[in-house]
Amino acid sequence: MLEIINVSKTFQNANGERIPAVSSLDLTVARNEFVCVVGMSGCGKTTTLRLVAGLDKPTEGRILVDGRKVNGPTPERCVVFQKYTLFPWRTVRDNVAFGLEIRRMNRQDRMARVRKYLELVGLGDYDMSYPFELSGGMQQRVAVARALAAEPKILLMDEPFGALDSRTREILQNELIGIWCNERKTILFVTHSISEAITLADRVVVMTRPGRIRRLIDIDLPRPRDKNCERFRKYNAQVRDLLNES
Ligand SMILES: Nc1ncnc2c1ncn2[C@@H]1O[C@H](COP(=O)(O)OP(=O)(O)O)[C@@H](O)[C@H]1O
Numbered sequence: 561m562l563e564i565i566n567v568s569k570t571f572q573n574a575n576g577e578r579i580p581a582v583s584s585l586d587l588t589v590a591r592n593e594f595v596c597v598v599g600m601s602g603c604g605k606t607t608t609l610r611l612v613a614g615l616d617k618p619t620e621g622r623i624l625v626d627g628r629k630v631n632g633p634t635p636e637r638c639v640v641f642q643k644y645t646l647f648p649w650r651t652v653r654d655n656v657a658f659g660l661e662i663r664r665m666n667r668q669d670r671m672a673r674v675r676k677y678l679e680l681v682g683l684g685d686y687d688m689s690y691p692f693e694l695s696g697g698m699q700q701r702v703a704v705a706r707a708l709a710a711e712p713k714i715l716l717m718d719e720p721f722g723a724l725d726s727r728t729r730e731i732l733q734n735e736l737i738g739i740w741c742n743e744r745k746t747i748l749f750v751t752h753s754i755s756e757a758i759t760l761a762d763r764v765v766v767m768t769r770p771g772r773i774r775r776l777i778d779i780d781l782p783r784p785r786d787k788n789c790e791r792f793r794k795y796n797a798q799v800r801d802l803l804n805e806s
């Protein structure tokens with residue numbers, strides 16, 4: 561479904577030097593696949609996601625979704641960022657409805673869709689709350705509901721649970737897996753946590769600076785995954801070694 565073909569992205573820093581953020585990246589993601597991109601800070605994960613989202617343009621190469629070239633952001637590719645990006649002046653309900661308003665969906669369909677996705681993330685009773693009334697984990701659930709409400713072909717997630725405490729993070733990981741199983745979504749999920757990647761993904765993309773793929777690893781473990789099992793720890797060590805080598 562998603563093809564990233566020989567994509568490079570360079571930025572210019574303040575001294576006019578060219579900084580390669582992503583270099584000759586090739587990656588194909590199948591429909592309904594859950595792919596995690598893992599790598600140290602600065603290796604090009606966010607840049608890759610922004611290119612797929614259409615928020616940035618590649619310097620070279622091209623990105624296709626269902627064979628069509630990505631030419632800017634559309635609701636078929638929604639992003640959930642690490643920082644809570646909710647509108648503080650809008651209720652939970654109206655935050656989730658925002659993208660649907662922009663698309664001029666009629667009120668009745670909009671409200672039905674908002675209800676469905678708020679219930680899916682366990683916030684059916686919080687529709688009239690404001691973001692400041694919610695915990696960090698709840699706010700991120702709203703952000704996930706807002707992205708899902710657009711019914712995107714691909715859900716793009718950039719360290720969405722990175723600001724949460726470890727217990728909340730585990731709960732949201734489990735919820736996301738549940739949603740992914742039931743809704744059959746294609747997910748590209750960026751994290752710098754090796755164990756988060758192995759917990760979630762069908763396939764882990766190990767990235768190293770400057771914006772290169774070091775290895776693709778199929779995670780052949782049944783879900784829900786036990787972090788303490790032997791094979792989980794083996795995958796963990798494998799990815800850690802790949803990141804340390806580079
Ligand atoms: N808008 C930008 N302008 C200049 N350099 C950038 C910009 N965005 C990212 N970079 C650089 O590109 C590289 C990759 O950044 P990024 O994709 O944010 O990495 P990651 O998300 O893996 O931490 C870094 O060296 C970063 O400094």
Ligand SMILES: [Mg+2]
Nearest residue numbers: 602605606607
């Ligand atoms: Mg980043």
